[in-house]
Amino acid sequence: MSSLDKVKRPANEAYSLPPACYRDARIFTLEQEHLFAGGWIGFGRADDFEHPGDYVALTVADTPLVAILGTDREIRVFANTCRHRGMRLLPDGRGQTRQLACPFHGWCYALDGRLTAAPRMESATHFDMSEFGLVAVSSAVRAGFVFAHIGSESMPIDDWLGNFEMLHAPWRLADMKTASRREFTVSCNWKLFIEVFNEYYHLRKVHPRTLSGFYRDPDPPDHSSGAFISQFGEHAKDVSVGVLGTDAPPLPTLPGLSGRLRNGTRYTWVYPNLSFAASRDAVWMLETVPLAPARTAVRLSLLFDPSALAAEGFERTLDRYQERMRIAMDEDIAVLEAQQIGMSSRLAQPGRICAALEPSVHEFHAWYANQLIRWGVAID
Ligand code: FES
Numbered sequence: 001m002s003s004l005d006k007v008k009r010p011a012n013e014a015y016s017l018p019p020a021c022y023r024d025a026r027i028f029t030l031e032q033e034h035l036f037a038g039g040w041i042g043f044g045r046a047d048d049f050e051h052p053g054d055y056v057a058l059t060v061a062d063t064p065l066v067a068i069l070g071t072d073r074e075i076r077v078f079a080n081t082c083r084h085r086g087m088r089l090l091p092d093g094r095g096q097t098r099q100l101a102c103p104f105h106g107w108c109y110a111l112d113g114r115l116t117a118a119p120r121m122e123s124a125t126h127f128d129m130s131e132f133g134l135v136a137v138s139s140a141v142r143a144g145f146v147f148a149h150i151g152s153e154s155m156p157i158d159d160w161l162g163n164f165e166m167l168h169a170p171w172r173l174a175d176m177k178t179a180s181r182r183e184f185t186v187s188c189n190w191k192l193f194i195e196v197f198n199e200y201y202h203l204r205k206v207h208p209r210t211l212s213g214f215y216r217d218p219d220p221p222d223h224s225s226g227a228f229i230s231q232f233g234e235h236a237k238d239v240s241v242g243v244l245g246t247d248a249p250p251l252p253t254l255p256g257l258s259g260r261l262r263n264g265t266r267y268t269w270v271y272p273n274l275s276f277a278a279s280r281d282a283v284w285m286l287e288t289v290p291l292a293p294a295r296t297a298v299r300l301s302l303l304f305d306p307s308a309l310a311a312e313g314f315e316r317t318l319d320r321y322q323e324r325m326r327i328a329m330d331e332d333i334a335v336l337e338a339q340q341i342g343m344s345s346r347l348a349q350p351g352r353i354c355a356a357l358e359p360s361v362h363e364f365h366a367w368y369a370n371q372l373i374r375w376g377v378a379i380d
């Protein structure tokens with residue numbers, strides 16, 4: 001039986017992904033091509049775009065992209081590449097602009113991508129400006145998340161997401177507001193970074209003072225008809241897992257939650273790069289952009305119910321939620337960077353999965369193994 005077939009066995013019999021998947025340059029290139037340039041990728045939240053001209057520029061799979069809000073309040077995603085001679089229009093980051101002006105020779109584009117100015121180009125015959133708008137990239141907003149699809153193959157977003165929106169309906173994610181954003185890079189493979197976020201096995205060893213003891217054993221992962229996994233788990237005590245200490249009460253429970261959902265957290269991973277924890281009072285959202293097999297850019301956002309943001313003293317509340325996230329994230333990163341070093345050893349071998357506490361990781365591994373097989377990758 002090949003290593004990939006062993007990954008695909010039921011969780012209690014399954015092996016983890018072969019270490020090559022986390023370090024091999026050829027596999028990294030295939031991922032970039034098929035998953036990041038060929039799938040739907042998370043591109044922030046719709047509320048990142050408040051006023052016309054608000055933009056987010058981001059390079060994914062060596063493809064500079066820019067998402068920008070038009071005067072018609074539609075979020076569009078374009079190739080961040082000038083149609084004259086290919087200059088990148090905006091450096092990666094977020095900002096506000098009235099138009100997209102190329103710093104090289106001055107071609108200008110409207111917020112809807114139309115080319116509106118091309119100095120001295122009357123010297124070119126049969127030059128039709130309407131043919132030189134920015135290259136549009138498919139995009140969609142679902143549950144408040146912005147998704148972009150670079151590939152030319154048509155793949156409807158709703159086929160990619162399957163029952164994602166239905167499963168998350170009680171959290172009313174579309175209404176939630178982004179209160180903070182942080183960006184950083186980590187020296188590990190992008191898959192390791194999201195895997196640790198979606199398993200409970202490491203809590204006792206890695207988060208003994210911060211998270212261990214907050215959670216019961218989770219439910220089995222939910223049925224997913226899309227390219228995602230999701231697993232709900234109840235909290236062990238009737239507390240928020242978003243704040244440490246008891247010096248001040250946590251935020252109220254989200255208004256759409258009832259029954260068991262009122263005291264738990266749903267961890268979800270939308271393949272390839274978006275993962276979030278929808279808890280009873282807040283949502284932690286992670287988006288990864290692979291930079292190299294062992295280097296990953298991470299964008300971390302904290303989302304809250306709009307009523308929480310409007311409440312008096314929210315800044316102090318936010319500080320407490322951020323502090324708890326920072327501590328837990330630092331604990332994870334120390335482990336992940338050491339995991340990458342161990343995984344990069346020529347002596348590293350696939351291990352076994354803990355079916356009780358790592359079933360989401362297993363489901364991702366099985367999905368990923370199928371992708372490798374589809375790409376023609378064979379690993380003994
Ligand atoms: S490359 Fe943009 S105007 Fe020349």
Ligand SMILES: [Fe+2]
Nearest residue numbers: 196197206332
């Ligand atoms: Fe963790």
